[in-house]
Amino acid sequence: DAGVTQSPTHLIKTRGQQVTLRCSPISGHKSVSWYQQVLGQGPQFIFQYYEKEERGRGNFPDRFSARQFPNYSSELNVNALLLGDSALYLCASSLQGHEQFFGPGTRLTVL
Amino acid sequence: GQSLEQPSEVTAVEGAIVQINCTYQTSGFYGLSWYQQHDGGAPTFLSYNALDGLEETGRFSSFLSRSDSYGYLLLQELQMKDSASYFCAVRDNFNKFYFGSGTKLNVKP
Numbered sequence: 191d192a193g194v195t196q197s198p199t200h201l202i203k204t205r206g207q208q209v210t211l212r213c214s215p216i217s218g219h220k221s222v223s224w225y226q227q228v229l230g231q232g233p234q235f236i237f238q239y240y241e242k243e244e245r246g247r248g249n250f251p252d253r254f255s256a257r258q259f260p261n262y263s264s265e266l267n268v269n270a271l272l273l274g275d276s277a278l279y280l281c282a283s284s285l286q287g288h289e290q291f292f293g294p295g296t297r298l299t300v301l
Numbered sequence: 302g303q304s305l306e307q308p309s310e311v312t313a314v315e316g317a318i319v320q321i322n323c324t325y326q327t328s329g330f331y332g333l334s335w336y337q338q339h340d341g342g343a344p345t346f347l348s349y350n351a352l353d354g355l356e357e358t359g360r361f362s363s364f365l366s367r368s369d370s371y372g373y374l375l376l377q378e379l380q381m382k383d384s385a386s387y388f389c390a391v392r393d394n395f396n397k398f399y400f401g402s403g404t405k406l407n408v409k410p
Contacts, residue, residue: 223398225398225400230403231402231403232305232388232390232400232401232402232403233344233388233400234400235397235398235399235400238396238397238398245396246395246396246397246398247397248397280343280344282344288331288332288334288349288351288392289334289346289349290334290344290346290398291346292343292344292345293343294342294343295343
C-alpha cells in the first residue's frame with residue numbers, strides 16, 4: 191500500500207505570496223493532520239481534519255487554512271507568506287488518531 | 302500552557318541501553334506517543350501509551366505514569382541505525398497534538 195504522499199516536494203516563494211500544499215492519506219484513513227517543523231524543533235500542530243470537518247486547530251494565524259475533500263485528501267493554504275513561514279510542512283494520516291503516519295513533507299522556502 | 306520537556310541530546314554506545322524521558326503539561330490527556338525521525342526524513346511512529354505501565358515493542362519499550370505526567374522511551378541493544386531524533390507527543394482534550402522539541406540520540410561504535 192502507498193504511504194502518505196505530499197506535493198510538491200520543494201517550493202520557493204517570495205514574501206506576500208500564497209501557497210497551497212497537498213496531501214493524500216493512506217487508503218482508508220479518514221483523518222489528516224498538518225504540522226509545521228522548523229529545523230531543530232519538533233512538529234508544531236496546525237490542523238486536524240476528520241471526515242471533511244476541522245477537528246482541531248493549533249496556534250497559527252488566520253493566514254493558515256485547510257480543507258479536506260470527499261476522497262480524504264487535503265490542502266493546506268498559507269496566505270501573505272512571511273519569512274518565518276519557511277519550514278518543512280508535514281501531513282499525517284491516521285485511523286485512530288494516536289498512531290499517525292507522516293508523509294515526506296514539503297520544504298517551503300520564503301525569500 | 303502546554304509543554305513537553307525532553308533532553309536535547311543523549312549519547313550512548315552500540316549495544317547499550319538508553320532511556321529518553323518526557324514530562325508533559327497539557328489540558329487533558331489522551332495518551333503519550335513516541336516518534337523517531339532521521340535527518341531529512343519524516344517522523345515514524347514507535348509506540349503509544351494510553352494507560353500507566355510499560356509497553357514493549359521489540360527493542361523499544363515505552364512507559365507512562367499519568368499521575369506524574371511522565372513517560373520514557375527505552376531503547377535496548379542500541380544499533381548505529383538508532384541514531385536519530387526522538388519526539389514524545391500528546392493529544393489533549395481539544396484534539397490538539399503537541400510534540401516535544403526532540404532528543405537527538407547519538408550512537409557511537
